[in-house]
Amino acid sequence: EDQVTQSPEALRLQEGESSSLNCSYTVSGLRGLFWYRQDPGKGPEFLFTLYSAGEEKEKERLKATLTKKESFLHITAPKPEDSATYLCAVQHSNSGYALNFGKGTSLLVTP
Amino acid sequence: DAGVTQSPTHLIKTRGQQVTLRCSPKSGHDTVSWYQQALGQGPQFIFQYYEEEERQRGNFPDRFSGHQFPNYSSELNVNALLLGDSALYLCASNKRDRGSNEQFFGPGTRLTVL
Numbered sequence: 001e002d003q004v005t006q007s008p009e010a011l012r013l014q015e016g017e018s019s020s021l022n023c024s025y026t027v028s029g030l031r032g033l034f035w036y037r038q039d040p041g042k043g044p045e046f047l048f049t050l051y052s053a054g055e056e057k058e059k060e061r062l063k064a065t066l067t068k069k070e071s072f073l074h075i076t077a078p079k080p081e082d083s084a085t086y087l088c089a090v091q092h093s094n095s096g097y098a099l100n101f102g103k104g105t106s107l108l109v110t111p
Numbered sequence: 112d113a114g115v116t117q118s119p120t121h122l123i124k125t126r127g128q129q130v131t132l133r134c135s136p137k138s139g140h141d142t143v144s145w146y147q148q149a150l151g152q153g154p155q156f157i158f159q160y161y162e163e164e165e166r167q168r169g170n171f172p173d174r175f176s177g178h179q180f181p182n183y184s185s186e187l188n189v190n191a192l193l194l195g196d197s198a199l200y201l202c203a204s205n206k207r208d209r210g211s212n213e214q215f216f217g218p219g220t221r222l223t224v225l
Binding site for chain 2: 004032042100103104
């Protein structure tokens with residue numbers, strides 16, 4: 001059975017303090033790995049899709065990387081507005097378009 | 112370009128009642144998926160509709176049913192509501208044969224069952 005585990009569950013950073021969030025997955029036949037940002041009480045906002053090991057994508061202060069077993073979301077010099085829950089999801093090559101989500105990492109960036 | 116929209120925003124029901132939630136996909140999208148998100152958890156896949164048919168289903172009971180209309184909009188119906196059905200219900204859409212698999216989510220409907 002596909003599994004997605006995110007760590008840490010919660011992370012508190014000072015503004016400007018860079019760090020990484022981890023997403024470990026076990027899936028036989030990965031079609032894609034997705035990162036979303038979710039603000040409280042709102043729907044997830046799409047950030048990145050990664051398809052193969054070694055792939056990297058960047059957007060502003062965020063950079064996502066992918067290996068055969070895990071993905072990292074690197075946050076460089078975060079700002080308070082980066083505070084949110086970051087969700088990782090995998091899509092199995094034989095499961096249509098269903099996304100299997102982890103529980104998320106709750107990030108708080110303080111001034 | 113309108114994104115995914117959902118209605119209503121909030122809903123309060125009592126146990127045993129039935130509820131219908133609605134979703135309009137992002138412009139140009141033809142596939143709609145529904146997810147349930149309990150507090151502090153990641154979204155859980157309920158089912159997906161394409162060409163007005165249920166194409167894939169997650170581990171949810173038959174009390175959960177849906178429909179897709181010719182204009183690609185969709186409804187989620189839940190019968191015989193239980194307290195445990197209280198959650199944020201999310202709709203997501205994508206263009207099935209676009210070569211990319213990104214799903215875009217709506218703001219969700221917060222369902223409270225008393």
